[in-house]
Amino acid sequence: MFSLENLTHIIDHALNNTFNATIAMLIEMVIVGICAITLFAVLGLVLVFMERKVSAYMQIRLGPNRVGYKGLAQTAADTLKLVIKEGFTPDNADKFLFNLAPFLVMIIAMMLLAPIAFTKGLQMWDLNIGVLYLSAVSSVSVIGILMAGWASNNKYSLIGAMRSGAQIVSYELSAGLAVLTMIVFTGSLQISTIIASQQDGWWIFKGHIPAIISFVIFIIAVTAETNRAPFDMAEAESELTAGFHTEYSGMRFALFFLAEYVNIFIVCAIAATIYFGGWMPFHISHSIPFADLFNKGMDFIPGVLWFTGKTFALIFLIMWFRWTFPRLRIDQLLNLEWKYLLPIGMFNLLLATAIAILGWYF
Amino acid sequence: MFLVDYIKTVYNGVTSLLKGMRMTGYYFTHHKEIITQQYPDVKQVLPERFRGEVVMTHDEKNEHRCTGCTACELACPNATIKIVTKFDITPDGKKKKALDTFVYHLELCTMCNLCIVACPTDAIKMAQSFEHSVYDRSLLTKVLNKPGSKLMEGVE
């Protein structure tokens, strides 16, 4: 069967045979970089279009339907408009930080892409502390937002950035605890090992009660971390006009916008990896009759499809939240985290540890 | 009891959220409910009472019913209508007041319908057109009586 793993190996071998190790490494890096940037652009276009269509159908509208076939070229047209638009810098803004912020946010989103496994072997960097790396790097993105809010010299931006700071720092904890709960089961921080451990069933099924609780906490926490409604306090259109990116326009605004969607993709990819087995097809335990036959059948669907399918299903869930719920107030938001999610998450961690020690999972 | 109440509130809260999601999910999957009107492609037929702009009715002989009595001009709250009259000589040699030009400023009109109600001879009516945008404001000043038109016979 054709597999992307072979492809990457073939390229790797070919390069190593032609050049010496250092140059081969450099060429590989360039290829990976180009792939990552292309993926970014495509993801941005697809996710923005998806968001607009999902919101439209939920709001009994048609959504974009004029540019291109069924409006498919709409986001491309919008991007073109943003690129040729003037990037305006306010007079008393801190010019250096103001210009740096969108790129910082973007670079952090890009760095997060490194340990994500798209299918077997198609992974940029399978480092042994993959999950820790993800949660560590994703907390840096708040610096970009604070920078943008501070440098804009706008009170709305400042309030938005401060809200965002309080929010991301708080919800980071819950997201971390939720992931930790699953690490107790997997026993490894490495993405490839986590996926391999789901060979005979995804953790959401194998880990039963603690896994489901942890998944719910994780989804709520990452919705808040990515500043999505109902936790979009940093933007809060009806309160702060546009929050931290009020003063941004043109391409720099587009970078913030793109980073938001790429962040959603990444957190959903993490959730898909940890709870739903990443690229691992839907396998059932060998103790069930005809399990091998069923598992073989499932293997015919390529891993990339499994991965993107799961990720996009989770993205749809997050979009569904956004277009249904009203926004929380800032104090309610922090209450939810510190009074509900964090205690439940800690209790859940204990429960998971007990279950893992006693071996009460499948 | 505290714990029971706590669990109850959490349960009710979560069900209320799920109910809302079920509703938006229903509309997401049922595309028949979509109410978007694809305006320039599909044009809606407007009801005959819709007030779009003032027009003067002319019959096939290019005759209108306006006597130039200026009742509409007096009824208009915004000075939208300006009527210029002239004196026709009737066959018996008498001078008679008649309409020369009926100037209508669409840019000032609020479609209040008071001129239509005031008109004693039903010479003007409201048309159902609504796409009035033009590049130059002066194009909105219109002359309603067609060139060469004259008063319909029998209208006093």
Place this chain on the structure above:
Amino acid sequence: MIEEVGTSPEGDLIINVGPQHPSTHGVLHLVITLNGETVKNCEPHLGYIHRSIEKMCESLSYRQFIYVTSRMDYLSSHINNQGCSLTVEKALQIEVPERGKVIRVLMAELTRMASHLLWWGALGMDVGAFTPFFHAFREREVINDIMEETCGARLTMNYIVPGGVMYDIHPNFQQKVKDFITLFKSKIDEYDTLVTGNIIFQQRMKGVGYISGEDALSYGCTGPVLRASGVKCDIRKIAPYDGYEKVQFEEIIETGCDSYARYLVRMKELKQSLSIIEQLLDNIPEGEFQAKTKAVLKLPKGEFYSRVETARGEFGVYIISEGGLTPYRIKFRSPGFSNLSALHHMTKGSKLGDLVATMGTLDLVIPDIDR
């Protein structure tokens, strides 16, 4: 004066919300003093859409000035027109035929429903839910289509003239309204599912924007704002006009005094308006729809006042006539102005998000406040 620095002497942040801001519903300008997220003071600045309507009316005849009032509270333009016509009719002692009165009430209640529907959608936007807006507009569109067919316009109808209404109802009117009632009854539960029952929405509304009945009265609040504080004030009940005394309906009183109570009052009023329409729709009396009036109306010398209940509260028209063709002085008492003045009281010490939500429950229409 607002300082350039943007902080108060105590070091609090001063923010200008508006006149261009997504949730002030127009060109309202609020100067807010913020201590962190807490609103310490909120001061509305008016005048951005002042068009001197009262002065304008002094140069218009008694038939002409009515259409201008559609442009004040444009969401209940029909009820504004009704208030003006009632004053002129009172002065000239014109008796409106029964049919005319019933048509007026039907249209007024439809307008009230359209206004409340728009408010519901806009409130959803204020608290951050975008979907209700479109769902509310679906039903509102149907009302607008009914208006368009009978009155000739969707928003600024100018359908009421002194002595009755301008035209008779359109032949399709009754059937269309019946269809609307069926549609609306099937959709009203969705509103509760999507917004009213939602736990986040309830948390955002309950205990927020508190104003007691006494305070509301002293600020001059009327309409749903005052009724949510437990005070009876519905003009349709306490001083019935145009035959409201003959229809059965309840005056909705809530005692919560908070944003949620104001929300409930309006949602229940939607149902009451529907029941009024149902009662009258099949019982429109035959006869004239407009009383015979003189072509030129001349009010006798004196002062005349009448009031109506718009979707926002009490709307009063006060005319001083010198006996001429135009009013000597005209004064409108608009509900939005008084309701806005209570905003400062309601939001002191609340969070910035609550300010926006409270403003949403006041149902402000800025041209009505500025005139």
